[in-house]
Amino acid sequence: MSSFLFITLSNIGDALLTTPVLQFLHRYDETAAIDIVGDRRSSELFLHCPYRGEIYHKQKQRFLRGAPALLFELRRKRYDLVVDLRTDILARLVRADKRLSKTTGNGQGHAVERHFAAISPLTEGEEIPSTTLWVGPEDRDYADGVCRQLPGDRWLCIGPGANWEKKIWPAEKFVLAATELGDGLDALVLLGNDSDNRQAEYIAARVQLPCVNLCGRTTLLQAGAVMERTSLFLGNDSGLGHMAAAVDTPSITLFGPSNPGRYHPWGPRAAWLAAPDSNIENIPVNIVVEKVRERY
Incomplete structure (x- = not known):
């Protein structure tokens, strides 16, 4: 089984605009368990995602103060792929075979299109899906x-x-x-x-x-x-x-x-x-x- 790490955004709307990328990652490798890093409140949106692994919290208000503990948890695993739509800093610090971030692509236009550009080495012209909210x-x-x-x-x-x-x-x-x-x-x-x-x-x-x-x-x-x-x-x-x-x-x-x-x-x-x-x-x-x- 593959292991992916997906780093999403903070606010509710911003986090939902990253879900097309999360859906694509599942289609790309349906065997992968996808761990998610998000803010404590907006990470509720991913609670019932059927292919998620663990949910980790990055607290925006704490800036770097909470980063060492988060990084310690993440570095306990080695990931096949990390996709970081927030920055490219965390992706560089975790243990991973492949890393993609918002600096990977040359995204323009709508936020969803820019997020999808970050995983352009994987998509090969795939159509961008709609956003999704997994309701329990x-x-x-x-x-x-x-x-x-x-x-x-x-x-x-x-x-x-x-x-x-x-x-x-x-x-x-x-x-x-x-x-x-x-x-x-x-x-x-x-x-x-x-x-x-x-x-x-x-x-x-x-x-x-x-x-x-x-x-x-x-x-x-x-x-x-x-x-x-x-x-x-x-x-x-x-x-x-x-x-x-x-x-x-x-x-x-x-x-x-x-x-x-x-x-x-x-x-x-x-x-x-x-x-x-x-x-x-x-x-x-x-x-x-x-x-x-x-x-x-």
């Missing part, structure tokens, strides 16, 4: 419990928050969009973390549709399982948009100052709207509503 049965059980509370089956999932204020479409515009779409919907599901609760509560208090607010109340994989059951995801540029694409739920992501050409969710059912002046507040409600109706 217990996560789907949680989603079933949530969805049993909702009427009908036309559910719009909204991600009202983001990690930067300039990436957040105003909550009142989500209300206006949901109101305009109301006749075609049975319920709303609001997803996010604790810091998104202010926007979520604002929306939940003003929409006329049945609404469940799950902000801060789910794990990442539970959120993914809930999105898997909804009809469409609408939200800001955050990890949730990438999660929706990774569970193959139709999605529309709203971009302000970020570059969608480089960071849009990767998948055949993922769409996005970008503010022409990079100010997300200036994305009109009617354009969002039109896009939702086009996709849903």
